[in-house]
Amino acid sequence: MRLVTFGAHVLDVLAHPVDTIPDGQGAALVGQMRMSAAGPAGGTAITMAKLGAEVFTVGAIGDDDAGTVLTTALNRFGVVTDHLRRVEAATSMSVLPIRSNGDRPALHMPGANLAYPLPDAPLELFTGADHVHLGAPELLNPPELAPLLDDIRATGTTISADLLADGDPGVLAWLSPILEHLDYLLPNAAQVYGLTAQPDLISACRSLIDLGVGCVAVTDGGDGAHVVTADDAEHAQATAVDVVDTSGCGDAFSAGFLVARGHDRSLLESARIGCAVAGIVAGGLGSDHGDFTWGDVAPDHPTAVV
Ligand SMILES: Nc1ncnc2c1ncn2[C@@H]1O[C@H](COP(=O)(O)OP(=O)(O)OP(=O)(O)O)[C@@H](O)[C@H]1O
Numbered sequence: 001m002r003l004v005t006f007g008a009h010v011l012d013v014l015a016h017p018v019d020t021i022p023d024g025q026g027a028a029l030v031g032q033m034r035m036s037a038a039g040p041a042g043g044t045a046i047t048m049a050k051l052g053a054e055v056f057t058v059g060a061i062g063d064d065d066a067g068t069v070l071t072t073a074l075n076r077f078g079v080v081t082d083h084l085r086r087v088e089a090a091t092s093m094s095v096l097p098i099r100s101n102g103d104r105p106a107l108h109m110p111g112a113n114l115a116y117p118l119p120d121a122p123l124e125l126f127t128g129a130d131h132v133h134l135g136a137p138e139l140l141n142p143p144e145l146a147p148l149l150d151d152i153r154a155t156g157t158t159i160s161a162d163l164l165a166d167g168d169p170g171v172l173a174w175l176s177p178i179l180e181h182l183d184y185l186l187p188n189a190a191q192v193y194g195l196t197a198q199p200d201l202i203s204a205c206r207s208l209i210d211l212g213v214g215c216v217a218v219t220d221g222g223d224g225a226h227v228v229t230a231d232d233a234e235h236a237q238a239t240a241v242d243v244v245d246t247s248g249c250g251d252a253f254s255a256g257f258l259v260a261r262g263h264d265r266s267l268l269e270s271a272r273i274g275c276a277v278a279g280i281v282a283g284g285l286g287s288d289h290g291d292f293t294w295g296d297v298a299p300d301h302p303t304a305v306v
C-alpha cells in the first residue's frame with residue numbers, strides 16, 4: 001500500500017515529567033528528554049511506516065539543523081522525504097513539558113508549515129498513491145488546495161485530513177472549499193465541537209458530513225473514537241493503558257485507521273485498530289513511541305497482541 005502524507009511536520013522536544021517550571025533562573029532535573037519527528041503529516045507518516053505501508057511525506061521544513069534532524073528521524077523509519085521542501089522559514093517545532101499525569105501543555109511555532117509552495121505540489125506522486133492524508137490543510141491554502149484535491153481524486157486516490165488548529169467556526173469556513181473532497185476527516189472531539197458550535201458530538205459530525213465530508217472518525221481521548229457516516233455512527237473503545245504521554249496519539253489513530261482501511265477493514269474495525277495503535281503510543285514519551293507492526297494490531301493476525 002502506497003500512502004502519502006501532505007502538510008505539517010514538527011520537531012517535538014519533549015521533557016518528562018515536568019509538573020512545575022522553576023522560578024526565576026532556577027533549574028530542575030527531569031528523567032527523560034528526547035526529540036521526535038511529529039505533526040499530523042510527519043508523525044502520521046512514521047506510524048504508517050511502522051504498520052508496513054510505503055510512505056512518502058510532502059511539506060515544508062526550514063533550511064536549518066532542526067529540518068535536518070526531522071528528516072533524519074523520518075528516514076530512520078523508512079519514510080521517503082524527497083518531497084520535503086526546504087523553505088525560507090524556520091522548521092516548525094514544539095516544546096512539550098509532559099506532566100506526570102500525562103497532561104501535555106505545548107509551546108508551538110508553526111514556522112515553515114505556513115510556507116509550503118502549493119503550485120509545486122507533486123501531483124504525480126499523489127495520483128500514484130492509494131491514499132493521501134492531509135495533515136493540517138488549514139495551514140495550506142484551502143481555496144488553492146481544492147482544485148488539486150479534485151485532480152487527485154479524479155484518479156481514484158482517496159483523501160483524508162486531520163487538523164492542527166483549534167476548531168472554531170472561522171476555521172470551518174476557511175476549510176469549506178476542501179470538505180467535499182475528503183473521504184475521511186479525522187479530528188479530535190474538541191475540534192469538532194469548536195468547528196460546529198454544536199453540543200452533541202454525533203450531530204456535530206453529521207453537520208460536517210452535510211458539508212460534504214464522507215466519514216468523520218473523531219477521537220475523544222480516553223473515550224476512544226466514533227466513526228460517523230450519513231447513515232451510521234459506531235464507537236470504538238480506547239484501550240486500557242498506563243498513560244505516559246498522549247502527544248501524537250491522534251496522529252497514531254489516523255495512521256492505524258487509514259492503514260486498516262487500506263487492508264479493507266470495516267470502518268469500526270479500522271477505528272478499533274486506530275485506538276489500539278494510539279494506546280501503544282500513549283504508553284511512552286513522544287509521538288514515535290512504540291515498536292509494533294501491523295501483525296501486532298490487526299485482530300485476526302496470528303501475532304496480534306490486542
Ligand atoms: N487516556 C487515554 N487512554 C487510552 N487511550 C487514549 C488516551 N488518550 C488518548 N488515547 C487514544 O488516542 C486517541 C487519540 O487521542 P486524542 O483524542 O487525545 O487525540 P488528539 O487530541 O488529536 O492528539 P494529537 O493531536 O496530539 O495527536 C484516542 O482515540 C485513544 O484511542
Ligand SMILES: [Mg+2]
Pocket residue numbers: 162163187188250251
Ligand atoms: Mg489531533
